[in-house]
Amino acid sequence: AQTVTQSQPEMSVQEAETVTLSCTYDTSESDYYLFWYKQPPSRQMILVIRQEAYKQQNATENRFSVNFQKAAKSFSLKISDSQLGDAAMYFCAYTYTGANSKLTFGKGITLSVRP
């Protein structure tokens, strides 16, 4: 069974600084997607970034980038120039590309941003 592990329950970053959120996963599949979702206090689940396993290049979306290490099954999220609006819960998630796919989530990490 696929599992996603986020071992840090909380992190804090100073505004304008850089922070990295860790995620590891376990799967026997070779073709899959990995995601980071952001959940602010409004509880809306917002897609931050997506990585396709077959792509070696790390995904980037503005201030958000990932470090995808397929062999190590590691998928960390780097947030540069942190802003107050980045404060939220962040979930790492995995889905394989076959039939009956579903998102498997990590437990999430609460990120606070200090002004």
Added chain:
Amino acid sequence: DTAVSQTPKYLVTQMGNDKSIKCEQNLGHDTMYWYKQDSKKFLKIMFSYNNKELIINETVPNRFSPKSPDKAHLNLHINSLELGDSAVYFCASSLVTDTQYFGPGTRLTVL
């Protein structure tokens, strides 16, 4: 334009009642999902439908019954509500195995 919408956003009810949550997506996706987020914020899949056909049914009590009248709609009906059903329920949609987009969630409180 709201991509994935859910109604209601809040639902407060007594134990033993029956309630429904509705979900609609206007993204043209063919697969829809229900997830449950518990009090510890853990998210878990409950059901998924592809083109109105049930394809995933995780270990959910049969008091929960999803219904998909068409590709754009997926409703969740819950019978005989229990205290442990209190949670946030999210609807999501995607194109088969692609990125899932979530609705705003429905916070269900069972008293």
